[in-house]
Amino acid sequence: MNNFFKLKANKTDFKTEVIAGITTFFTMAYIIFVNPAILSKAGMDFNSVMLATCISAGIGTLIMGLMANYPFAQAPGMGLNAFFTFSVVLTMGYTWQEGLAAVFISGIIFIILTFSGFRKTIVEAIPDTIRNAIPAGIGLFIAFIGLNNAGIVKVNQGPILDIIYGAETLEKNQLANQVLNAPSQVLEFGNLGQPDILLALIGFFILVILMVLKVRAALLLGIILTVIAGIPLGVTQIPEAFTLDSFSITPTFLQLDIPGLFKNGTGDHSLFDLVIAIITIIISFTLVDLFDTMGTLMGTAAKGGFLDKEGKLPRIEKALMADAFATTIGALLGTSSVTTYIESGSGIVAGGKTGLTAVVVAVLFFLSIFLAPIAGIIPAAATSPALILVGVLMMGTLKNINFENLEEAVPAFMIIAIMPFSYSIANGIGAGLIFYTLIKMVKGEFKNIHPVVYGITSLFIIRFAMV
Template identity: 55%
Template sequence: MESFFKLKENKTNVKTEIMAGITTFVTMAYIIFVNPNILKLAGMNQAGLLGDAAEAANIGFEDPIVGAVFVATCLAALVGCLIMGLYANLPFALAPGMGLNAFFTYGVVLQLHYTWQQALAAVFISGILFIILTVTGLREAIVNALPDSLKRAIGGGIGLFIALIGLKSAHIVVSNPATLVEFGDFTQASTFVPLIGLVIMGILMARRVKGAILIGIVVTTLLGIPFGVTHIPDAFSWSIPSLKPTLFALDFKGLLNLGEASFIGAIMSVITVVISFSLVDMFDTIGTLIGTGQKAGFVNEQGKLKNMEKALFADAIATSVGALIGTSTTTTYVESTSGVSEGGRTGLTSVTVGVLFLLSLFLAPFVGIVPGEATAPALIIVGVLMMTSVKYIDFEDFTEALPAFLTMAIMPFSYSIANGIAAGLIFYPITKLATGRGKEVHPAIYVLAILFIARFTILPH
């Protein structure tokens, strides 16, 4: 381990690295509860129920497809963490990403009407695209092309979108024909139980308790038992769920054949989905790597992270593998900061996280009883964490402020991450051109803006 991970060179040891890995895992383990609960709403359940219908049905891990998503979540995290640790030798952990799973469910499936099999195909394509961009070095060109304000706004917009999903799942915000939305009924157990969970998580987060979100989910689940929100099965199955229902279930043919839509419209729709997956993953990962890397001392004066290309490669491979086995885009987790804070400096930390995700497969009986009301507060908390990027946007410059604001606002208000990205890319060149600052816009942004305008106006969709 000393020679492979270069522990002494990085001023660390085996004990410190393993403890750092355990710390990181505890802070991000909530994904094994949340990811299956979000993806089952995309119809990844035996009944094929979508959205609220699936939530109301209280589908659990006894459902073979939901169980398979749980297994895929753990295995995708294992693959990503092992590549990050053994290839890049960095202490960053990966798992199916928050925001990306929401885009998969609410944007691609519920709004654009793809099946979950087709959505998995789009995720796989985005992973392959990411591999090509990383290997060829085109990734840096794309990163340089997008303005910093939009990069920040994408993260903030996803935070608002996730928070809205959490508020909706907690029944704190409900629909109203007259006002669009309103407060839910706080006398109902399905509302006050997740509200109490939100209070618990908020207090734990404020007090900087490690594993605050995970602890909050467990406590809320237990609290839901006497109120009938959490349902305990008559018998537990201790076998690991089969991966077969989602393994290689990708539907590439269907992805390009959307009913009566024209071929050009279908192609544009697919391109929009793939670009959205890729952009969100790319900037989420790069932001996490740079931010966490700075804390670990891995970023040089030019702002470049050591082994960044290898880290991005780990992310891309894990995304492709995750799609093949049945989960949404895998990305690097900002919770890796907790492990770095505990002294994690090498890939041994991420390898430890990967092993713990593998061992989590044996927790399926317990994970399966966690209701959506228990994971809803976690979505709201994650939304708060993702909003931190907004503070770096220059709101004094209206040519930066308007596109950034529209990026963030359109995501929750149109229930689509892709629409938010499109809005930002359309209005950024417009505001710059109108103020005589068109040269500040990279040519690629003009191309994307024209394509998105055509997508929403001229081309059939």
């Protein structure tokens, strides 16, 4: 273990890595149920997607740990699964099988870009201002996810939920009326008297106390204590029986439909519309996954102290290759794009520094295949506090940004604000790059912009225009 993962060289040990892996798994275990809940809206089998989620997460994270020796975990990405379901399938009219084909193609593109070294070039071309804003933006994004999952701050969805979950059954006029009558307040404060919200607050206080006292494995211990505290509150539910009889991956395994993707979708597209639609889908999957991964890698790596003196991540090409393989494998198994998870930051904060942490996460995902019926005993109220605290800890890079200088402040602010408010790491990075590039061009500093940044900014402008 020491020789393979270089534990001593990274100033860590077996016990710390295992605890970090368990901590990361606990904070991202929600995806086991959330991903199939979203993809099932596209017509996919819930139980099959659940198994595909566990297997793809296990394989992707294992590759990351063994190939790149980093404590980054992978799983089907939030945001990417929503784009798959609500945009590609429910809005654009493609079948979920054709959607999986688009995910597979984007994975192949990632592999080609990574082998060529261009994906690494993209990451390293990002200017320091953007690089320093990314961890803080991700931290705020993580905290928002935690606050929303806990119900402390929630999205006032109102009738808009009918658009998302019932668009196939509602008439356009009815949907329009519901949107017009929706509450104007987008976010609202939760009812702190509710048991699950109360438990989340208790859990957050427990975590803060443990962290302030510098207790080892504070995040893991805090989650466990919160789960236990949820039993008398009625939030932690212990199931009466467990069975795996109804679980099979057959309904989604190898069901991607590449020929169908390149036909005419819903049947009423012109050839031009079809080409534009396919390009839009593949570019969207590619850009979102690419920059979600890049942002997560750089943000969590900065928090873990993995970056070198030039702000670059050693062995980044191996980490990117692991992500590319995971996306391709995930499409074959039957799930949307697999990406590196921002929740990896919880394990890094817990002390994880090597691929052994990722291997532990992978093993737990594989075990979840058999424990899927009982994985739900960990309520969101028990893991949400850890996400909020990780968000707090990732704010540190803000000290490297000069907010007195608008050239730095505006691109940085756009990243930090757009990430949580649009629920997308990629959107935040795109907005930041666009403003960074425009400001530099207006000042006539064309030579100070890396050619790759010009290209990426142009792609983001095209993508935003097509949405």
